[in-house]
Amino acid sequence: MGLFSVNKDLCNGDGICAAECPIKIIQMKENLPQPVHNAEAMCINCGHCVAVCPKAALSLKTLSPEQCLPVNKEWMLSPEQAEHFLRSRRSIRNYKNKAVDKTILEQLIHVASFAPSGHNAQPVRWQVIYEREEVKRLSGMVIDWMGYMLKEHTGIAKKMHFDLVTAGWTFGMDTVSRGAPHLILANGDKNDLSTPSACTIAMTYLELAAQPLGLGSCWNGFFNAAAISWPPLQKALGLEQNQGNFGAMMVGYPVYKYHRMPLRNAPQIKWS
């Protein structure tokens, strides 16, 4: 098979695959989709041509219609449900002393892997700090970094309340990872321009997907900041030379439930 094959008995020549291809590497010839010259080299494997065909007539070499789950119209959220889903998500900062099954964390990461990325590059490399003791040990390294920052860059460190966080730590209060049993990190190639946004978006998917699984989550900005700049933590994470951390998320079972959805500032919109 070339880049894709078309079942001529099923294809109705509607050209939707060609219209929807983001790279425009499908052209209609004699009412059938055909790859343009060099199409295979340019294809980003987004699967849109397979997914959009109402007749399931087109198969990519790497993806058949049978491999793609059908969209379940009954499960599509109404605008009210979508708003409720998004507005009811909360950052969780109290976690039960209970580990989450690895299979559930895998399911969570699996869903987050469907986040969009530039050119469908999917550059996120996931890392799970699974053991609670290891989360604590690595969080201690974040505290070490804060100590260094307080000494060497006092102004900015105080502005970010590192003095309070480190003081709390000495009393057993963990405002770095909040006692979460697990951390999920989104790492990637530091030299790839698509990596930072892809990691941020994938982490946002992960955070949203956690809630229906009964999980709580919270961005760990302190951990991420330390992982960017503190060599001992980078070494402990086993980050390779070209790899960086672009997001860290606490994950675990929440102690408390939220009953109301707080307000946020009215959006500031400039219409042009």
Ligand SMILES: Cc1cc2nc3c(=O)[nH]c(=O)nc-3n(C[C@H](O)[C@H](O)[C@H](O)COP(=O)(O)O)c2cc1C
């Ligand atoms: C990039 C980023 C970093 C964050 N870092 C932390 C953090 O280090 N610790 C923390 O407790 N919350 C952190 N948060 C959570 C924010 O404080 C939280 O999203 C905000 O207060 C709004 O609350 P909500 O998420 O429940 O709507 C972070 C959020 C983002 C988006």
